[in-house]
Amino acid sequence: MRKKVEEMLNMLTLDEKIALCSGADFWHTEKVERLGIPSVMMCDGPHGLRKQEGESDHMGIHESIKTVCYPSASALASGFDENVLEQLGEALGRECQAEDVGMLLGPGLNMKRSPLCGRNFEYFSEDPYLAGKLAGAYIRSLQKQGVAACVKHFAANNQETMRMNGSSNMDERTLHEIYLPAFEMAVKEGKTRSVMCAYNAVNGEFCSENKMLLTDILRKKWGFDGFVVTDWGAAKDVVKGIRAGLNLVMPGGYGTHEAALKAALESGKVTKSEVDAIVADVLQFIFDYQEQKQENTGIDREELAKLSEELAVQCAVLLKNDSCDEKVLPISTEKKAVFIGAFAEKPRYQGSGSSHINANRVTSALEAAKKYCVAYAKGYHAETESADEELVQEAVKAAKQADVAVVFAGLPDSFESEGFDREHDQLPDNQNRLIEEISEVQKNLVVVLHGGSPMHLPWLKKVKAVLCMHLGGQQVGAAAVRLLYGQDNPSGKLAETWAKKLPDTPAYLNFPGPDGIADYCERIYMGYRYYDKKEMDVQFPFGHGCSYTDFAYSDLKVEKSTLSDTETVRVTCKIKNTGSVYGKEVVQLYVRDLESSVDRPVRELKGFVKTDLNPNQEKQVEFLLDKRSFAYYETKIHDWYVESGDFAIEIGASSRDIRLREIVHVDSSAELPYHYTLESNVGSLLKTAKGRAVLEQLMLPMSKGEEESTFDVLGEGAAKMQQRMFLEMPLGILESFGGMTREQLMQIVQDLNK
CATH class of the missing domain: 3.20.20.300 (Glycoside hydrolase, family 3, N-terminal domain)
Structure with a gap:
């Protein structure tokens, strides 16, 4: 060509x-x-x-084909x-x-x-x-x-x-x-x-x-x-x-x-x-x-609408499903349910801007739930943040009369869109007020969320279940009903952390920056890398998602306990459905550097497998790790580098729910370049093979126990103090403390840099 x-x-x-x-x-x-x-x-x-096909634009203002x-x-x-x-x-x-x-x-x-x-x-x-x-x-x-x-x-x-x-x-x-x-x-x-x-x-x-x-x-x-x-x-x-x-x-x-x-x-x-x-x-x-270019044979958009619904089902995340006597979800068809909220009737299913689709049809949850004879109360106006007292009281009354109340809430179009950033992470005031009011009269309260970003949920402890549908496409209503009534089992996992409050987020002090000049001061600590490093509580962790069944993890095997960074390593574990219904689980693999000399995240995602299991069924899942699974980006060589040492292979249901762990040792096939001067500290000799050989010779006097009486006088920390001070000394200072001439030290530096 x-x-x-x-x-x-x-x-x-x-x-x-x-x-x-x-x-x-x-x-x-x-x-x-x-x-x-x-x-x-x-x-x-x-x-x-x-x-x-007509007048064009890049912001979704003019209409496109259905x-x-x-x-x-x-x-x-x-x-x-x-x-x-x-x-x-x-x-x-x-x-x-x-x-x-x-x-x-x-x-x-x-x-x-x-x-x-x-x-x-x-x-x-x-x-x-x-x-x-x-x-x-x-x-x-x-x-x-x-x-x-x-x-x-x-x-x-x-x-x-x-x-x-x-x-x-x-x-x-x-x-x-x-x-x-x-x-x-x-x-x-x-x-x-x-x-x-x-x-x-x-x-x-x-x-x-x-x-x-x-x-x-x-x-x-x-x-x-x-x-x-x-x-x-x-x-x-x-x-x-x-x-x-x-x-x-x-x-x-x-x-x-x-x-x-x-x-x-x-x-x-x-x-x-x-x-x-x-x-x-x-x-x-x-x-x-x-x-x-293929011959145009037409397209069945009804078939593709069904696919949209299936994808929405697969991606929804059950954030919470508390159990006291019994879990509120899935809803029994014998229970009298009420759907509350404007989004139940007219869901928010996509974002605004250049990606805005002129959908051929949209199915609401209310429409999809007709066969269940669900009651409905509007509860709030989606276009405003102000509470409508008449709608609130109407919804409260309907909730009292039901066995289960499901509030459909989330972010309206005016809260998130291409072209502007969100001002906060809150839901509209009228939605929060509605949920609070209903929680006072209905213990079996479920909230279904619509939105493209994390939201602060001040009422979280007062509701029994939360199902996040994200922006789930034109069939999001039908998908939500299937999940609420247990036709399908939720299997999604959060692809981003939900912080407890906005000031906890890594970029809070540097977003969006004056005049759009954003300094990424949080560096590599973005998302779960930041929260894990700070050991900070979060609302929901990265990778989190509940199910209507339970899964047991076992039998983690790493085919090699020691490997070179030029090799790949196979990792397997078993996952079993220990519950009573069919479900899917996302098995997540994280890698943790246990002894890095550079600043690294606590753990990083390096593999994931979604597997489906019938009750009591067990399967083996497999991962293949390579150099990049263990590497960090080293600016000295402008490339990826693995530092020799021990790494933990962690298998979990989320970044905060680690179930299995094994240790492997990885040997680096390369040595980083290091330029020594008389101002380089003694500890820097550990960075190269030549340097380690020199350090071994320099440490010999300290290993003979010549200063034991001094340690006795100075206390138990004296040995550690002396070693630390020695490693942090510039090489040049050994002329005064190490009994070496400047010429000898210069020769050592010269040999190290060859």
């Missing part, structure tokens, strides 16, 4: 090449009719196809299931082929640095490993249908405030350990054909002209061979963009980019060979589209 690209480059005029570097309009690439180069349409679509709205990324990630994302990718690929769409803009891989980011519903997780694995499954499945994926927003687009000209400022290790790995997995494992660069800058350099991101890391380090497109309106300087590795500027049709690029060519600031390299990647995308 690349030969065809080269041939076409020779046939294109310079003006035609310039035109191909930007869009023809809001959604299409430029066409060249005389050479048979078609225009290709790309559309928004992280959780549904948003195709606009399609299926699936659960948003924040919901999908809580499935902890690559199969869920594979099903979604296949369905969206089929819809795109039916609508002649060549590329879908998504998935969004930005980390959830703060729960206040208005666009968090479009992003998977606070954990890069989970986000990357799910993205890879989605991308592979979508692209099998002949539709290109375009992962976004590269990189560190973690807030909406001043997103178009703000800067995400962080150290190198934080960037590589937290904010880049999901994109790396999308490239290496998912083979994404396109990457969308973000509006914002990283460390002061805009992503659309950031050579470090677009060329040095993306292409050279990760081997990306697709094309880079701007977020809509993110292009800055034409020359810097070309030289950084930017291929396609969107939207187009205004002629401004073409004129600027032509002027840059005429002035010699950009060369024809640079333009050829940029155009070649765009041509490859267009030719791939031509080759993989």
Whole structure:
């Protein structure tokens, strides 16, 4: 195929090449009719196809065609299931082929640095490993249908405030350990054909002209061979963009980019060979589209609506289900239930902005529960925060008359959206008031939550059960009813931590930053990494989720107790359904460095498996760990590094519910470079093999017990004190205390640095 690209480059005029570097309009690439180069349409679509046929925009203002709205990324990630994302990718690929769409803009891989980011519903997780694995499954499945994926927003687009000209400022290790790995997995494992660069800058350099991101890391380090497109309106300087590795500027049709690029060519600031390299990647995308275009056989959107419902079921998280005499969930069909809340009648099922889908239909919980003869009381107005006393009292009366009350609550559209960040993590006052009032008259109280981000739940101890449906797509009401009545067993796990209160969150003091300049002072301690390091109580931990059954973990086996960082290691354990109903459990594997000389998180997710089990059934699950499972990003070598030592392999039901643990020893196959000077402390000799040999010689006098009488005089801590002081001494000071000449010390340093 690349030969065809080269041939076409020779046939294109310079003006035609310039035109191909930007869009023809809001959604299409430029066409060249005389050479048979078609225009290709790309559309928004992280959780549904948003195709606009009339007037176009990038914020979901103008209407798009009717399609299926699936659960948003924040919901999908809580499935902890690559199969869920594979099903979604296949369905969206089929819809795109039916609508002649060549590329879908998504998935969004930005980390959830703060729960206040208005666009968090479009992003998977606070954990890069989970986000990357799910993205890879989605991308592979979508692209099998002949539709290109375009992962976004590269990189560190973690807030909406001043997103178009703000800067995400962080150290190198934080960037590589937290904010880049999901994109790396999308490239290496998912083979994404396109990457969308973000509006914002990283460390002061805009992503659309950031050579470090677009060329040095993306292409050279990760081997990306697709094309880079701007977020809509993110292009800055034409020359810097070309030289950084930017291929396609969107939207187009205004002629401004073409004129600027032509002027840059005429002035010699950009060369024809640079333009050829940029155009070649765009041509490859267009030719791939031509080759993989399928005959339009139509699409059954009723079938896809059923899929949306199934995905919503798989991703819902049962946050709480207390038991005194008996658990309130699942609701018995013999119980008289009342649904309360405006969201029961008109659910909030998706977010606002560029991902907003014009759903072909929406099923509410009230509609889905008709066969159960459920009573209904509105309880509150979704458009306001003020309580309506008449509605509240009506709901309280209905709750008194029922055996079980289910309040449908959550975040309204005005609380979270693309374009602005959340002001707080609270529910509307009228919803909190309603739940408090009902808890006084009804002990069997269930709350169903709708929303794309964590919420503060002040009434949590007063309700028996909480079911989080996230933004669950157009069938969220039907999915909720299936779970409430036990037709299905909840199996989702939280893909982000829910803090007890907003000031507990890692970025609280640095979000969103003055004028959008955000300093990532929390460094690598984002999400559960932060809460675990501080040993802080949380409302719900990362990976948490209840079930209607129980699971027992056993028989953890690690095939090797000692290994090199160049080897892989197989880990297995058994999981058994010890309850009375069918269920699915997400088995999570975390790795913990037990003796690191650098600052590292308490534990990090490095594997997950979702398995289904009938009552009393037991299965073995398997994980494969490699170098990256044990590594941290070392800035001395600008790469991943494993430090020799012991690591704990932890198996759990959440990051705070570790059930099994085994220790392995990993030996590093590399030694970090270290430059010694006379100001290097003695303890730094431990960092290299040569240094350790020198230290052994220096420690000999201390090991002979010559100063035992001094220790007796100074007390029990004297030996430890002397050792600590010795290790922290600069090498040069041994001239005064160690009986060595400066020449001897200089020679030692010189030998160490060879």
